[in-house]
Amino acid sequence: MSLMKSVATFGGFTLISRVTGFIRDMVLANFLGAGSIADAFFVAFKLPNLFRNLFAEGAFSSAFVPMLSHKMVSDGRDQAIRFASRAISVLAFFLLIFVIIMEFFMPELINLLAPGFRNDPEKIALAADLSRITFPFLLFISIVSFQSGILNSLNKFAAPAAAPVILNLMMILSVFIFTPFGETPAHGIAVGISVAGFLEILWLHWFLKHAGVKIRLQFNIFRLIKTPDIKTLFKRIAPGVLGSGIYQINMMIDTIIVSLVGTGAISWLYYANRLQQLPLGVIGAAISVALLPILSKHIKAGADSEAFATQNRAVEYGALFSIPAALALIILAEPIINLLFQHGAFGEFQTRMTALAVITYSVSLPVYVLVKALTPNFFARGDTKTPVKYSIVVLISNMILAILLVKPFGHVGVAAATTIAAFISFEQYRRGLKKRGYWNFTPELRGKINRIFLSTLVMGLILYAGKQLAFRIYPDWLSANYTLKIGLLGGLCILGVASFGFMAKLTGVLNINDFLRLLPHKGKKHVDQN
DSSP states (O other), rough: OOOOHHHHHHHHHHHHHHHHHHHHHHHHHHHHTSSSSHHHHHHHHHHHHHHHIIIIIIIHHHHHHHHHHHHHHOHHHHHHHHHHHHHHHHHHHHHHHHHHHHTHHHHHHHHOOOGGGOOOHHHHHHHHHHHHHTHHHHHHHHHHHHHHHHHHHTOOOHHHHHHHHHHHHHHHHHHHOOOOOOOHHHHHHHHHHHHHHHHHHHHHHHHHHTTOOOOOOOOOHHHHHSHHHHHHHHHHHHHHHHHHHHHHHHHHHHHHHHHHTOOHHHHHHHHHHHHHHHHHHHHHIHHHHHHHHHHHHHTTTOHHHHHHHHHHHHHHHHHHHHHHHHHHHHHHHHHHHHHHHHTTOOOOHHHHHHHHHHHHHHHTTTHHHHHHHHHHHHTTTOOOOOHHHHHHHHHHHHHHHHHHHHHHHHHHHHHHHHHHHHHHHHHHHHHHHHTTSOOOOOHHHHHHHHHHHHHHHHHHHHHHHHHOOOHHTTTTGGGOOHHHHHHHHHEEEEHHHHHHHHHHHHTTTTOHHHHHHHHHHHHHHHHHHO
């Protein structure tokens, strides 16, 4: 499967997941708002997701997927699946112990991760209770991540990309199923999170079984950790925690520092981050997930030129989608937040505060996507140490900047620190890959990115003019009914996509054939006729 088709498959299902995620967040905003209960819940929700992104989707997957891909090529599918079974067994054992320990020390952990709660014992108690309910999700979703890695190595991207839809739907349904029996609405939704993790395991188990993959858990753990391949896996895991999870770590640092700002600040950053996660997840994660097994196989086969070309295409696709998405978010931040979240307990003030964070985060969106496109180049070569060195610099930079900026600029200063750290991260990856001869910007690629910037600038001017015209015709647009809001915002989005598409085609950065090939019959016919 080509990189473009793999990205489109994963990205398409991820888009569905993100859309259901927005519906989920609309429900959360309605029932939880952006107050004390919401702040406590989002800390409890972020906690298992932080460790999930660090260990499961971060360090474990970054070390596991290249090893599995290499074994598929060198040792055959059966041996690769046996390795996967051993790896999942070891992962599940140690994560189970970790979850149990954290359940006992949850109040202390909340004190560490949300120091702003210390003056409110009830808030700490609520956050600890909710975190104890959500934390088993870490174990379940980590197993899901390994299942996804196996399917991705088999070039099956759809089922893993669709799995998060289960979490979103379960959290929505929890409002009606579990919330009536909970102490607060947040308790019922927290139960739904852990239930969703278990359901995702069953979902991917069915697809693995359909693909002829049988994962057999092994319980002789202390013998397994002495085997050469598991030893190699763990050697690569430790540095990978920082290397692949820097974005999540920075988000948690944001949460820790912004908890000092006051009630609501955690929620403003959460909703802003969720909005940025739409393009970042659909574009950045899709490229990263699709690229890693493809690069691993090229490098294992010694096909350096193919690896270089594949990396070029990944960067090009990342820039093509993320640069216009970033500018569109900056221009339409407040109308989007207003439409999605301003109802129930989420008011006009919360919309303005969240929109400011969205604008600040969006500046860094393209570089975060490009970092996701460049990171697999190291992991595919078994190099997990270099990303760690880069991540330590980014981590320290983000922390220092957040501390310096939080007092004068509040939650916006914390978001700005993360944005600046993203640029530092990108520059390190660019220079590091060039120095090692793994990859560098070619003149052709630079030219394409410059034309993408030009196309985006034209789109931005047209989109801004359209927004101003909409406000002139409908001055009370943001307080109008949903039908009018959706119509106006939908029209602006169509205007933005059309203007960028026209300019991208005019400047030669948009190749229609790449997209036609995603439709095998039509694409083949079109190509043959040319």
